[in-house]
Each structure stands twice: as C-alpha cells, then as structure tokens.
Amino acid sequence: MRWSIVASLILISAACGADNWPQFRGPTGDGVAVGTGYPTTWSEKENIVWKTPIHDKGWSSPVIWGDQIWLTTAKDDGTELFAVCLDRASGKVLRDVKLFTVKMPPDVKKYNSFATPTPVIEAGRVFVHFGTHGTACLDTKTAEVLWKRDDLPCDHFRGAASSPVLFNKKLHLTFDGFDRQYVVALHADTGETAWKKDRDIKFKNDNGDYKKAFATPSILEVNGKPQLVSPAAEATIAYDPDTGDELWRIAHGGMNQACRPVLTHGLIILSSGHSAGLLAVKTGKKGELGKDDLAWEFTKQGPTKPSVIAFKDHLYFVNDNGVTFCLEAKTGKKLWQEKIEGAYSASPTLVEGSLYYPGENGSTYILKADPKSEPAVANKLADGCRATPAFADGRIYLRTYTHLYCIGSK
Numbered sequence: 001m002r003w004s005i006v007a008s009l010i011l012i013s014a015a016c017g018a019d020n021w022p023q024f025r026g027p028t029g030d031g032v033a034v035g036t037g038y039p040t041t042w043s044e045k046e047n048i049v050w051k052t053p054i055h056d057k058g059w060s061s062p063v064i065w066g067d068q069i070w071l072t073t074a075k076d077d078g079t080e081l082f083a084v085c086l087d088r089a090s091g092k093v094l095r096d097v098k099l100f101t102v103k104m105p106p107d108v109k110k111y112n113s114f115a116t117p118t119p120v121i122e123a124g125r126v127f128v129h130f131g132t133h134g135t136a137c138l139d140t141k142t143a144e145v146l147w148k149r150d151d152l153p154c155d156h157f158r159g160a161a162s163s164p165v166l167f168n169k170k171l172h173l174t175f176d177g178f179d180r181q182y183v184v185a186l187h188a189d190t191g192e193t194a195w196k197k198d199r200d201i202k203f204k205n206d207n208g209d210y211k212k213a214f215a216t217p218s219i220l221e222v223n224g225k226p227q228l229v230s231p232a233a234e235a236t237i238a239y240d241p242d243t244g245d246e247l248w249r250i251a252h253g254g255m256n257q258a259c260r261p262v263l264t265h266g267l268i269i270l271s272s273g274h275s276a277g278l279l280a281v282k283t284g285k286k287g288e289l290g291k292d293d294l295a296w297e298f299t300k301q302g303p304t305k306p307s308v309i310a311f312k313d314h315l316y317f318v319n320d321n322g323v324t325f326c327l328e329a330k331t332g333k334k335l336w337q338e339k340i341e342g343a344y345s346a347s348p349t350l351v352e353g354s355l356y357y358p359g360e361n362g363s364t365y366i367l368k369a370d371p372k373s374e375p376a377v378a379n380k381l382a383d384g385c386r387a388t389p390a391f392a393d394g395r396i397y398l399r400t401y402t403h404l405y406c407i408g409s410k
Contacts (some may be wrong), residue, residue: 021064021390021397023214024118024163025347028264031309033351037394040354042379042407044246049406050091054084058115059161059345059386062397062404064088068140069390069397071404072128074114078105081114083128083138091406095143099281100134100150111345111386112159118216118388120166127171127188128336131160135173137191149190155179161214161258167226167241170194174217176232176257178208183217183230183237186242195244202251210234213257213273216306220263222283225384229268231257236270236281248366250289252279259303260347264310264329267295271302276319278302280332296332301325307347309355311369318344318357319356326371336373345386358398360384 018035025031039047056392059075069086079102108114117129125146129135132154137146154160154177162174170185173299175176181199186192203211210233217230219241228241232257237249254272280295292343301319309316315327322342326335343358349356350369357365357376362384365376382399390397395408 008280016301019393020066020121021062021392022122023063023120023166024061025260025307025388026349026391029165029218029260031307031347031349031388033349033391035391035393036352037409038351038391038396039408040377044382047210047407047409049408049410051406052086052091052093052404053402054399054404055080057113057401058364059113060115060163060399061118061388062390063119063121063126063397064390064392064397065123065126065140068094069108069404070119070121070126070128070140072115072117072119072130072203074130078102078108078133079116081130081133083119083126083143083242085140085143086404093402097138097143097145099128099136099148100130102133105133106155106157106159107161112161114159116159116161118162118163120171122166127164127166127190129158129160129164129173132175132177133160135164135171135191136184137188149186149191149253152184152403153180155208157209157212163216165217165219165228167219170241172217172228172241174215174230176211176215178212181211181213181232183228183239183244185241197239197244199232199235199237201232203234204253206327210255212255215257218261218263220261220268222263229261231259231261231270231272233257236261248286248289250281250293252277256304258305260307262308262310264315265313267329269308269310269315269329271304271308274304276300276302276304277329278308278315278317278327278332280329295330296335298327298332301337309348309350309369314369314371316348316350316355316369318348320344322359324357324367324376326373330384335371338367338373338376340376341378342384346388349389349391351391354395356389358385358389360386362400364398374390
C-alpha cells in the first residue's frame, strides 16, 4: 500500500504510469508525481519547451492523456465558459470549445475564477465542470459534446472550485454553496444522476457565507473498501462512492474548506479551512465521530487552500502565507517550519523526493522532502499561478495567470 491514496482505486490510474496526469493532484489524487528526469531549475529563458497563451481567466489545472492537454477557461465576468485542448508536444491549441453561456453570473472575488475546478480525463473522454453553471463530457478525439448538465443548482457565492472525481464509472460532484450543500454522482456514460445526498450539517451560523466550501473529495481505501471522503464547511463526511450511503462524519469547524484529504499510516488527514488547523482521523470508524476518534490536531497556521503531501513518515505543507511545515504523520509533532516568499493557493507536488511549491508571485520553490530542514531553491517566471501544475514524463505543465508552460529539457 502506498503512503497515500491507493492507486488501484482510481479507475483511470492503471493506465497512467508516468505519462498521464488525469485529475487534480495527479494519478492518485495525492500530489505524488511518478517518473524521473523532472527539471529543478528554469526561468523564462531556461528549460522552457513551449509557452502558450490561454485566453481569458481560469485557475483549473491542466490534465493530460496521451498527446493531449485539456484545461478550462472563462470570460472574466463569467458569461462564457470554455474547454481548451492543446497538443502536448508543441503546445499548439487544437480545440477551443465554448460550452456554456451564463446570462447572469454572480460576482466572483479576485481569488477565484469561473473556471477553477480541474477537469478529469480518461481514454477517449474528458469531463469538465464549472459548478452550477455546467458540467460536460467531451469526446477527446472530435471535441464532440457527449452530454451536458446545467440543472444542478447552487449559489457558490464566491465561485465554484471543487473538482470532479471519477470512480467506478461515476462522476462525483460537490456543491457546497451559500444556499445549499450536497454531493451528487452522475453516470459517466450518460450524465444521468446516479445518487444525490444533502449534507445535512448542523451549522453554527445561519450566514450562508460560513456554509460554503471548495474542497475536492478523495477516494480512499479503508479496510479494503473505497470511501469518498468529502470535506465541507464545519464537517467532513465519508460516503460509499457507489451508493452515496453515509459511512461516517466528523465535525471540526471552519469555513472555506479547500484541501484534499490524504491517507497515511492509517490516518485520514483533514483541514478545517479558515480555522487554520489540521486533524488526523483514525480509520475504521463509523457514524458520528468525536475527539476520541482523532489521533492528533494541529491547531495553528495550517493551510486553507494548498493541500498536504504525505511522504514516508511525514507530512509536508505550505500555508496560504508561505510558511512551510514538516510534521510527524503519526503524532502531528512539528519538526520544522520555514518561511518562503509569497502567497500560495496551488497545492504542492512531491517529485523525486523533492517538494515543488508554486506561488502566486511567479516563483516555484523546491525543498527536499526531509525531516531536516534545508534551504529552498526558487525558479521564477513572469507571472504567478493559482493552478496546481501537472507532472508527466519528466516535464512540468504549469499554468500561470496568462499562459501554459511546458517546462523540461528540450
């Protein structure tokens, strides 16, 4: 078993290897890149294979399958939503498909976009998601739209950000909004609803701004069975991904939850969002969990947006303000913390024993994944990013505010 999500649980991971990057945070959804030969230094003049402008605005990560790269983008005001396909070798734009027109989009603050959820891709199909404004499945060869849904209501208030999760021929979508909170699974072949579950969380505040969240759930294997572990505001709920039956939940407080859960050493690592804490939930539990079901809590300076990396016996993360940490996975004991420059929204990636932290200021810091702190190395591009990069076959596909870069040896 791996230190985090078991690769065999992800339907699309078996064919991925080091060549594809099919979903948010990679083949196993935990931010671990496979393969070798990834660059550790780059700039606008060094180790740039190609650089392609992406029109309008979007924070979604690129996903990769075969010779294609897909991502989403949107008009800054949210009135038009697009899926874009690029040639992996050259960076040439192959397809630019307008999928949805939104008549009265809401206001979205600067830290979000109308194209933030990352697509998910498999052989022959890509699934793109814009929250309540639309979900679509496209044929990757022809860009033909195989099905669409735009009838799943939610007032995201600050915009959508939860990415879709594909498992066992179902596309799992998360709607944690101002007005309602629910999880729905669609049949991947048809887009028809397989199951839908309201969150039914006992919120401490009637203000909908405290009920919204932006997290992407994780498929985790516990005692040989898959669980859809789905964070929300104030609580995290685990579902049977096939039926939607609730397996367990834990109330932990916090709003604006965005971090994706990881599994390590029999513990599920969760964030409490703007409460700025991490907690480790013991696996194998059922029903309503409490303090006794926690192995430990880390209550200060945790991440709000960037997810955690689990590697060997340790956890690594950067918080929104650029403070990096190393904790003991079993105990939560802090081994070190270091400040790196800038603010952070994108999640880090573990690459050949090193941690890649892409920042909003254009710098990507690289640190050794080691319980002993070492100096960080920075690589600077012209623009910053809020999209988590993709790593495949020795190359990094990094989306800045304006471009998609292919970084690697020519």
